[in-house]
Each structure stands twice: as C-alpha cells, then as structure tokens.
Amino acid sequence: MGSPVGKRNIAEQIDPTHEDACWRENFSTRPYVRSGASFDDYRAAYSYGIASYARYADRGFDAVEATLGRDWPHACQGSHLTWDAARPATRDAWNRLADLARSMQCPCDEQQAYQFDPSPSEAIQ
Numbered sequence: 001m002g003s004p005v006g007k008r009n010i011a012e013q014i015d016p017t018h019e020d021a022c023w024r025e026n027f028s029t030r031p032y033v034r035s036g037a038s039f040d041d042y043r044a045a046y047s048y049g050i051a052s053y054a055r056y057a058d059r060g061f062d063a064v065e066a067t068l069g070r071d072w073p074h075a076c077q078g079s080h081l082t083w084d085a086a087r088p089a090t091r092d093a094w095n096r097l098a099d100l101a102r103s104m105q106c107p108c109d110e111q112q113a114y115q116f117d118p119s120p121s122e123a124i125q
Contacts, residue, residue, distance in 0.1 A: 014097065019050050023093065032088035044079035045086035048072070049093025057101070061094045 023046040024039045033042065048068070056064045068090060072083040079086065 014050060014054055016047070016050060019046070019093070019096075022096075027089075030089070030092060032085075032092075041079070041081065042086075042089045044075075044077040045081060045089035046093040047077065048075050048086070049090035050097065051075075052090065053094045053097040057097075061091055061098075065091075 020043070023042070027033055027039050027042055027046070052064065052068055061068075065087070069083045069087070072086060076086070081089075
C-alpha cells in the first residue's frame with residue numbers, strides 16, 4: 001500500500017476532466033447502475049468520490065463514509081440519487097484513484113489507462 005505522501009501526490013495530480021471522461025465511457029458497465037440510467041444520473045456521485053479522495057487521500061473510504069453520507073445532500077449538485085444509491089459510484093471513483101495511487105500511475109497519464117474490472121468487487125457494496 002502506498003504511503004500517505006504517495007496518495008497525496010496522486011490526489012494533487014487528479015484531472016477531473018479526464019476522470020469525467022473515463023466514467024462517462026465506462027459507467028454503464030458498473031453493477032450498481034440502474035438499467036436505463038444515464039451518465040448524468042451518476043455524474044455527481046463520481047465527482048464527489050473524486051473530490052473526496054483528493055480531500056481525504058490519507059484515509060480510507062470506510063473511515064470517511066459517514067461524513068460523506070452526511071454531506072451528500074450539500075454536495076450532490078442537484079442529483080436525484082439518495083446517498084444509498086450514490087454511495088457505490090462514489091466509492092467506485094474513490095477506489096479507482098486509490099488503485100492508481102497504489103500502482104503509482106498518474107490518473108491523467110493517457111498511456112496508463114485504468115482498466116475497469118467489469119465484475120463486482122468487494123469495494124462495491
């Protein structure tokens with residue numbers, strides 16, 4: 001597992017535009033996405049996961065989940081998703097960046113594209 005310094009370096013290098021494009025391209029493969037849902041239904045949850053990882057990179061998702069849930073109504077950017085529906089996408093975006101930090105790949109490095117695992121992981125609960 002990377003050090004908090006390594007995680008912080010990755011958090012500082014996050015390119016929100018790139019992350020948005022990655023999620024737009026891959027969101028429909030995620031097991032929590034409702035049939036017929038659009039990317040815009042989940043965009044705020046992904047953005048929240050990205051911003052939250054940048055803010056709390058030195059802590060795990062589970063350690064800040066209660067805070068994130070409490071703050072979701074203020075951070076949801078008009079999303080109609082409840083926290084229960086948004087949580088898996090928020091966690092997914094967080095875990096993508098945490099995985100990148102562990103592998104020390106820059107999330108904005110086009111040469112090292114993150115590979116989505118289409119199977120549910122223990123992180124998507």
